[in-house]
Amino acid sequence: MAAVSELTTMAFKSYQNKAEGLVKDYLISGPFIPYSSVLCGLLACKVVYDLTQLISTFNLKSYNGLTKLQRIEWNNRGISTVHAIFISAMALYYVFWSDFFSDQRLDGLPIFRNSPHSTFALGVSVGYFLADLGTILWLYPSLGGMEYVIHHCLSGISVAYSMFSGEGQLYTYMVLISEVTTPEINMRWFLDMAGMKRSKAYLINGVVIFFAWLIARILLFVYIFNQVYLHYDQVIQMHLMGYLLVVLVPSALGILNLMWFTKIARGLKKTLVKMQ
Template sequence: MALSFPLGLAFAIDDVVASSKRFTLLASVCSGIIMCKIVYDLTGLVSRLLFKPYGKLDSKQQMEWNNRGFSTFHAVFVSLAAIYLLVFSGMFDDNVLGGLMIDRTSTTSEVILGISIGYFLADLSMILWHFPVLGGVEYVFHHCISMFAIILAVTSGQSQFYIFMVLLSEATTPFVNLRWYLDTSGQKSSKLYTCNGIALFLGWLVARVLLFIYFFVHMFLHFDQVKQVFPLGFYSLLTIPPALGVMNLLWFWKITKGLIKTLSKARRRE
């Protein structure tokens, strides 16, 4: 009996902690969805007041315009959060904390991942509801495997370092969206469109090509830790990032061809 009370108390504490984590995750996911709805509505309101081209768009174009508003907001939010956790927080620094890098997690990281799940759920729902207006099969595939990887990381508490590295690639999204905004509002021949194309090319090269190369090199050098991830998470690390990497390279090829075409037209106008 003397040992049963402390053991029972330990189980009770574990249950409370687990319940707290589930509540935090659920609240974060809901917050992400609500964030998308608020930014969607604000984008429409502000655009109608400040951008004349918005009022000339049809309903589907206005819907996509607003959708890209919360897509941009999430991209900025998660990129800044990833930079903070990966670079400044010391959370994944071997010289600051003990234990395996692959097992490190925190309430902050879990909240951010939960918000991202909410974003991907909201965006995927809109993509499927309006399919294929907001994107084709490749967007559905991208969102599904991204959500799957994030859910595994946040529920297991493992591999979050690599998840935030992948989420950092969202830093290119504002350039992609600005390109669409300029094209839709009839400013495809403007200098801003050309400058944004160059920024998109450079940003994609850094965040979705070079960063992924660093990702794979880092994973190779820390493979002794990667092997300790639970089986489904381990095989996901070996398959999902390469799949995303291939998609990034295909899109990079399209971006490069588009930039060459834009620069050629700009030279002819001069």
């Protein structure tokens, strides 16, 4: 029995060493990071979709009463919520908590800084945008109109460029902080589907959306534009494609954010009036 146990342990260690070698040689090896990270993002979307479907089926009565299309959207919003939590946490870390992009460091200009970990996180986000855009187009316009297509195309292209080129990752992460508003938007939809549109939870969530959107998608973009202005001498050194993405994409997304913020403010006002 001891010999069998020892052989089992040796076999396990052998497989473990092979797995670690695979990760080091391919998944987090420089040339393969963009491709492996996008693949991981796509696979993660599939796993989260299935888990959302499984958990909701057995634990939420309201889920089973939804139409097929509504269940697809429910599961899809589960994916976007998980992605938003992941990428906004990474973005907040790199922009405000880490000194990786700090001007105080002497290892090159912040506009050109990148690392295997920062690149991998962006690749996971690209995988999400591809999966979500594919679902939106497949069921268009049931899951969102043209503004959602434009938003995902602009976001996906800019994140992908930053991932592959290594340029402008700081500004890409700044924009991705705005994903902190996604869980609240999804919660609003979940509460609506659960028949809780007149509940206090729905009202509180609406107020949270208003202030989160104001901070993360209005004031944050003012901060981004200010940072681009202050570091324009670095931005102008980027390749033309990167320069255009840094200047134009936040501007286009900023306009969309203002449009949506107007709708959010009107919706919150109507909800408050009905609650009186």
